[in-house]
Amino acid sequence: MTGWFIAFGLAALAFVALLLIGRIPRSVREITAAALLLGLAGYAWQGHPGQAGAPRRQADTKGEAFDEEQAEKRRGLAERFGPAAQWMMLSDGLARQGKTKEAANVLLSGLRDTPDDANLWLGLGNALVNHADGVISPGAEFAYRRxxxxxxxxxxxxxxxxxxxxxxxxxxxxRDLWAPLAASAPADSQVKAELQANIARIDAMLAQATSVPQ
Incomplete structure (x- = not known):
């Protein structure tokens, strides 16, 4: 029934606003009221006034599940030691709890102290992508490029x-980013093998896409 109360309340407010602010003439007041009633009838026909609203997702649980393997790989490639390590560890801890927004905010705090730390910018890009469920937002794009x-x-x-x-x-x-990295990676390293496999899959997918008739 909450939907009905809201609908009637909005209709009544609209009518009062038209009377007091719009100063509609007396001759068209009945037509205006009829139009609002038609709108309510349409709501009853098309909408679901008695249906309960869907609960909103909590902001602090937004984002993908924390990827432990990716975090360990990042630590191996980047900030296992150095000034960024403590900020990254705190951010990872929050991300494990599903607090992806807070995880990104921690890295922003670190960047206020050391704005030229590439590892913190990289961590911020990863955190923003995680918060956006895999979408590269403009903020994440900027962080990666920085x-x-x-x-x-x-x-x-x-x-x-x-x-x-x-x-x-x-x-x-x-592929454009990975190809030079794979070429320069140490021979027989796990990263080199992984990148080469990923590039091969990308090449296959791109070839398949170009072969599909338009």
């Missing part, structure tokens, strides 16, 4: 930005 600018030769920004791009379906962009 990490690349600060550490253009480092493996971590290229690896994780490429991973986010690949998961978002931007396959060619991911």
């Amino acid at each position: 990490a690349l600018a600060l550490d253009p030769e480092g493996p971590a920004p290229r690896y994780f930005y490429g991973l986010a791009l690949a998961r978002a379906g931007q396959l060619q962009a991911a």
Whole structure:
């Protein structure tokens, strides 16, 4: 019944506003009231006034499940030691609890102290993607590109930005980042083998896409 109360309340408010603010003439007041009643009739026909509203998802549980394997790989490639490590550990702890917004905010706090830390920018990009359920938001895009600018030769920004791009379906962009990284990775390393396998899958998918008739 809550839907009905809201609908009638809004209709009544609209009519009063038209009388007091719109100063509609007496001759059209009945027509205006009829129009509002028709709107209520349409709501009763098309809508679901008696249906309970869907509960909103809590903001602090938004985002994908925390990826322990990805976090361990990031620590191996980037910030296991150094000034960013403590901020990243705190952010990871919040992300494990599903508090993805807070996890990103922690990294923003770290960047206020050390704005030129590539690892923190990279972590912020990952945290924002996680908070947005895998979507690369403009903020995440900026964070990744900032990490690349600060550490253009480092493996971590290229690896994780490429991973986010690949998961978002931007396959060619991911390949462009990964190909030079795979070529420069140590022979027989796990990262090199993984990147080569990922690039092979991307090439197959891109070839398949171009072969499909338009």
